Amino acid sequence: MENLFGDTFDLDGEEAEVAVFADVILPVPIPKMFTYRIPRSLEKAIGIGYRVIVQFGRKKVLTGIIGKVHQKPPQAYEAKPILEILDEQPVVNPLQIKFWSWMAEYYCCHIGEVMNAALPSGLKLNSESKIQLNPEFDQQTSSFPIDEREQVILDALTQKDELAYEDCGKLLGLKSAHRIIKSLVLKEAILVYEQVREKYSPKVENFIRLKEPYASSKAELEKLFNTISKKPKQEEVLLKYLQEIPVFQNSTKNENGLNKKVFSEAGCSTSSLKTLVKNEVLEEFKVIKSRFEQIPSKDLEIELAPFQKEGLEKIKNQFESKQTVLLHGITGSGKTEIYIELIKEVLESGSQVLLLLPEIALTTQIVARLQKVFGSKMGIFHSKYSDNERVEVWQGVLSGRFSFVVGVRSSIFLPFDSLGLVIIDEEHEPSFKQFDPAPRFQARDAAIMLAWLHQAKTLLGTATPSFESYYNAKNQKYGYVPLNKRFGEAQLPEFVMADILADKKKNLLKLDFTRILREKIQEALNQQEQVLIFQNRRGYAPFTSCDECGWIPECEQCDVSLTYHQYSKEMRCHYCGFKDKVPQSCVACGSNKISTIGMGTERIEESLSLLFPEARVGRMDLDTTRSKYAYQKILEDFGAGNLDILVGTQMITKGLDFDKVTVVGIVDADRILHFPDFRSGERAFQQITQVAGRAGRRNRRGSVIIQSRRPDHFVFDQVFKGDYANFYLTEMSERQRFFYPPFVKNIKVTIKHKESQIAQKAANHLANLIKDIQVKKIVLGPEKSLIGKIKNQYLFDLLIKLDKTGNVPALFKLELRRCLEELNFQKDFKSVRIVVDVDPY
């Protein structure tokens, strides 16, 4: 109750009659939180970050997260109650809610979408609509007639207590049983309800132990052996147990028991085991096991080279005044050792550490190395992890089991509460940017924000900084620490340009390989050394075409040709997932001369086998590393010397240290260079430098052979000299002249509709609305998207180049939201979908 001054006061010493409300974040793309009423019974046990179950809409039940607790009743509607609280402790902390809100605002999406990306789906609950018989219902006395199909449902419900909504349709052979169910509900014959199920299930293993009195009395045990001596199978089981668990030496050993699978592995009879359990000699019990092994940490002393020590000190110095530091260390300069030292120090101070790695680097040596140092306090967050594994990492961070996490892009969402340091390794990697779905965030930038929220430091490490980061370092926004020496005085490789066109003219180009590259490979093979061949993935998608007329199978719903998937032997659309059989004859001319051309790497692999029949050639790309451990296996093979040549995409450039690699070849550098994108120069520099870094580490000088049609391009020269700074300056003047990032902020808006005309009109209209926003900017387009149609939706793009100064971007985004609302308000454009991508790639 409120008095005149707005104060609350107690009635008879009881608690004030003020209802408590919660703003709940729900996984729906609606730009707000939803206010629910907290029932009295739950008031004490609720706060920010708890998962709750609420009803949303007519019937659907959803998991949400409490974003705010307050006492302001909503004006326009009656708040529904929270149905249930799922947790004893919050699974999300207030800092995370702040982080989510920031992300939604910055990347122009909804907080529900952020939550969707942040929570492992094992923590999200789904509800399923079910029906059951209404206990009040009696068909005899009911005044409603039940028709034939309704009877089918009712009969089914006498067999089973409940039926899933979807199954009712199947039962009747209908697409949807909606009408029937509705009618039955109206007749009060059935009840509809929502069933929620927890998705996460802990890993449970069965254990066996000896029961009393045998466990504590030798005499009893001897008696037992006498009685079962005629049953050799049972005796064997018992002996196996006693052999593994010396019961009388240590009674706790028996308490903990023996994993049941030990018996089956030892070939003991499982039925005898069962009998012993039944006869109460042994007992079976369940133990919840972590999905992650316990690994002891060895406090390995790592001796830093003097230049690394110096680098470390510089980083720490710069952290005094700067939140973020860019560590620009050439390949082989030993950034990992520096990370380890820093991580150790921060962990000792009691704070948490997050190390972000690009996806493809996560399966490599660096992780194994870190694990040796940090053991079980290090959590790994993988993109190939199952749902259950993700939930366990999440809970591990929550419980404090993991104070240090190494992970991919999405690990910025883990429930850290006291980060002290965030490291982003390979900071320049474009894979830190999420394209689809929303939130379309750049994990590096988001991590810097996250660190700021924690008042933590951020270290960006790379051999080839992104221009954005280097620019920030130059402008004193970030600290900057260069590391120019290679560990162990390893030499820079020798660079050789191979002119594709010149060789072609002289007929020296064989199966895409120039003479010089072939010679270098042969040399290496003769010396028992290894070779890496790099092929860019872009532009080498596998496809199928007709040899007679050139027909290429295309997706019916999208503007792209179908790609050939070797492992499943089918044609697939990358954009909508459409699948088709590999065509046996040409649809256009009927010819049966259809050929399928695989990935670029596949072709290169074949060519190499033909050119060097004695060499053992391996391949590593998306196709060959689809399974969880395939990646490691190929690398192990190569590392052990079971392969002479390894062909691969980007993957082979990540964190590999193979001493025996002396030759690195880039088959087609032009594909990297001439990509229609303002970042293509930057990318080319980065990729070539990274690939080159794999050549000749320790004591041998390696060679890097680059094949190109334009060997005189200035990028190559700059890469050879390792002259990043100069290359940066050249490119940056271009970017400044043509208004590219980092001089402006790019925002891409994509307009989608299933009718080309409407999409175009809407795009034009939106462009005009945006042009009217009163900030400094350039609006380009609308233009048909690179891929004009996806999933039967026509796409048009707008690109906004925005002044970055002050609060212009924030202001603009606010106005942009208004424009989008205004557009969708017009009745012609009601079903137009719009996607906003801030800082697109």
Add this chain to the structure above:
DNA sequence: AGCACGCCGACT
């Protein structure tokens, strides 16, 4: 997004 509701054409 997901789901209901309502309107409409097609087919028994």
Add this chain to the structure above:
DNA sequence: GTCGGCGTGCTC
């Protein structure tokens, strides 16, 4: 009539 296809509007 009844099925199922879509467009539209709403969700605390």
